[in-house]
Amino acid sequence: xxxxxxxxxxxxxxxxxxxxxxxxxxxxxxxxxxxxxxxxxxxxxxxxxxxxxxxxxxxxxxxxxxxxxxxxxxxxxxxxxxxxxxxxxxxxxxxxxxxxxxxxxxxxxxxxxxxxxxxxxxxxxxxxxxxxxxxxxxxxxxxxxxxxxxxxxxxxxxxxxxxxxxxxxxxxxxxxxxxxxxxxxxxxxxxxxxxxxxxxxxxxxxxxxxxxxxxxxxxxxxxxxxxxxxxxx
Numbered sequence: 490x491x492x493x494x495x496x497x498x499x500x501x502x503x504x505x506x507x508x509x510x511x512x513x514x515x516x517x518x519x520x521x522x523x524x525x526x527x528x529x530x531x532x533x534x535x536x537x538x539x540x541x542x543x544x545x546x547x548x549x550x551x552x553x554x555x556x557x558x559x560x561x562x563x564x565x566x567x568x569x570x571x572x573x574x575x576x577x578x579x580x581x582x583x584x585x586x587x588x589x590x591x592x593x594x595x596x597x598x599x600x601x602x603x604x605x606x607x608x609x610x611x612x613x614x615x616x617x618x619x620x621x622x623x624x625x626x627x628x629x630x631x632x633x634x635x636x637x638x639x640x641x642x643x644x645x646x647x648x649x650x651x652x653x654x655x656x657x658x659x660x661x662x663x664x665x666x667x668x669x670x671x672x673x674x675x676x677x678x679x680x681x682x683x684x685x686x687x688x689x690x691x692x693x694x695x696x697x698x699x700x701x702x703x704x705x706x707x708x709x710x711x712x713x714x715x716x717x718x719x720x721x722x
Contacts, residue, residue, distance in 0.1 A: 527554030593664030665717035
């Protein structure tokens, strides 16, 4: 129900509005590291697309990576490859490979077009069949208006829409492949999510507010690892 053109247009506009509204990190070393990991993951994604008959999809990506001053344990990737890391998640990442775990996972949501799926689902639930018909026949105005309602970054710092467990599992699996193709050991994802799980008993980090429990995720990642390790050189 949402075209790539509409989605990307809103993504790029919303991303710019968000970046203009928050202070960027002044930590030059960490900023450079996030950007370098992002570049590496982006290269892996484009290779993955070429290898899987999706070369035309590459044109939809205008990669950008930013680190912002915020202690929230969070990160996100908007459609079209617009990525934000929050300083608060870096201690959990610990190092470059940990950043790659998060980067691969968040980029995977964009590659799998999960926002597009969730928006379509929300439009169906919110407007019913009659309005849905209107949205489909008048995409340029009505769809854009709906996206503005459903898509705003708002107070949740980039959590565009809550993803389903199926989406999360797909993002975990693809994220492991992307980080492996970029030269990062996908096995590091286990330690990362265990660190996330260690902090869950006291308070659930914002990054996990719409995600499944880390203990369950670790168990699933162990199942995905053999496939990802085949891409690790």
